Amino acid sequence: xxxxxxxxxxxxxxxxxxxxxxxxxxxxxxxxxxxxxxxxxxxxxxxxxxxxxxxxxxxxxxxxxxxxxxxxxxxxxxxxxxxxxxxxxxxxxxxxxxxxxxxxxxxxxxxxxxxxxxxxxxxxxxxxxxxxxxxxxxxxxxxxxxxxxxxxxxxxxxxxxxxxxxxxxxxxxxxxxxxxxxxxxxxxxxxxxxxxxxxxxxxxxxxxxxxxxxxxxxxxxxxxxxxxxxxxxxxxxxxxxxxxxxxxxxxxxxxxxxxxxxxxxxxxxxxxxxxx
Amino acid sequence: xxxxxxxxxxxxxxxxxxxxxxxxxxxxxxxxxxxxxxxxxxxxxxxxxxxxxxxxxxxxxxxxxxxxxxxxxxxxxxxxxxxxxxxxxxxxxxxxxxxxxxxxxxxxxxxxxxxxxxxxxxxxxxxxxxxxxxxxxxxxxxxxxxxxxxxxxxxxxxxxxxxxxxxxxxxxxxxxxxxxxx
Numbered sequence: 001x002x003x004x005x006x007x008x009x010x011x012x013x014x015x016x017x018x019x020x021x022x023x024x025x026x027x028x029x030x031x032x033x034x035x036x037x038x039x040x041x042x043x044x045x046x047x048x049x050x051x052x053x054x055x056x057x058x059x060x061x062x063x064x065x066x067x068x069x070x071x072x073x074x075x076x077x078x079x080x081x082x083x084x085x086x087x088x089x090x091x092x093x094x095x096x097x098x099x100x101x102x103x104x105x106x107x108x109x110x111x112x113x114x115x116x117x118x119x120x121x122x123x124x125x126x127x128x129x130x131x132x133x134x135x136x137x138x139x140x141x142x143x144x145x146x147x148x149x150x151x152x153x154x155x156x157x158x159x160x161x162x163x164x165x166x167x168x169x170x171x172x173x174x175x176x177x178x179x180x181x182x183x184x185x186x187x188x189x190x191x192x193x194x195x196x197x198x199x200x201x202x203x204x205x206x207x208x209x210x211x212x213x214x215x216x217x218x219x220x221x222x223x224x225x226x227x228x229x230x231x232x233x234x235x236x237x238x239x240x241x242x243x244x245x246x247x248x249x250x251x252x253x254x255x256x257x258x259x260x261x262x263x264x265x266x267x268x269x270x271x272x273x274x275x276x
Numbered sequence: 277x278x279x280x281x282x283x284x285x286x287x288x289x290x291x292x293x294x295x296x297x298x299x300x301x302x303x304x305x306x307x308x309x310x311x312x313x314x315x316x317x318x319x320x321x322x323x324x325x326x327x328x329x330x331x332x333x334x335x336x337x338x339x340x341x342x343x344x345x346x347x348x349x350x351x352x353x354x355x356x357x358x359x360x361x362x363x364x365x366x367x368x369x370x371x372x373x374x375x376x377x378x379x380x381x382x383x384x385x386x387x388x389x390x391x392x393x394x395x396x397x398x399x400x401x402x403x404x405x406x407x408x409x410x411x412x413x414x415x416x417x418x419x420x421x422x423x424x425x426x427x428x429x430x431x432x433x434x435x436x437x438x439x440x441x442x443x444x445x446x447x448x449x450x451x452x453x454x455x456x457x458x
Binding site: 007034037082219 | 331333334349352353354361362363365376383384
């Protein structure tokens, strides 16, 4: 099991964070500490590295950095994670969005694309596929490659099938995939409406205007002051009365943005932009 | 407090008896299935004399309150007395994992923590309990003979992670003793 046996000190963690920031420009300094420490300890355990080996590799091996990035960031995701969230989108948000000519959706921190494709399926089943477009962004280029392929293990898809059923959408999840041996590939008509690209929530800026932004289970890794900065980015990126969706155990902590977003569904943490 | 299969009823009994002037924060990590729209929180809430809450990310940890780790997340404890959640890989097929919470409690609370591991059908929690013990916390395992599923407390005992191995009634009695710091 990947039980970290030896933890690193706070000082060592700060050294690694500073090194990564200086050499690669990725800033982890406002990530939540307990979680980041656990991830760092885990990388060292998996790669069988001491703290000096880790620093040496980070300094000298850019390929290693990609692997490091993939392990440090959490890329665990599901299709239709929290079925009640998709139910709420369907009943509370889509009737509103359907009045738009074009619906642009941003899946921020999309990892291997499961959420972006879940949203694509939701839009298709709601009859809104033709006018909707889904942008998936992440800092992790390898994860984005997986997302673009849209190929998942059939076993995983079967696991997600229960989520799909509980979300109350017609048919079954496998209807949207072509299966061959153990690989399930998302239908190409669903890929047509998606675009995956690199975007760093911490250092990059507004790149489009959206009617809905879904950023679920990303804020849990960020300290509240960093969350506030990114809420600013989301606010700027939303059209008037656009929607912001956070994870089911995440909410807006910032007093500034509590006033700028109206809670539409407090249980699922769906918010609507107010003011301008 | 951590538990899995066979722990729910006992944890409910403990929630019932915890006194309002406890002067401690109580964190409960109980294995359960995701998407299972459980009545667990409601049952705990209806039976608790202390305020009880299912944890939301970045919730402040207050004394005289009971916190329940949410399903399909790991619960970690951050330095300035607040919770952080994490959706990373399950441990021992479990999310929440008791090990994850215990290990982060060991880092933050050290000797200011009491941890109890109850019945369960897998060894989650044993390594975390060992970390707590090594950090100076008081660690207790439920007596395997009293546990509906003894594997979990047994794993802790075999890892020499438990300062005390107590019968259910002894644990219940211990938790009713008024806190000397009150």
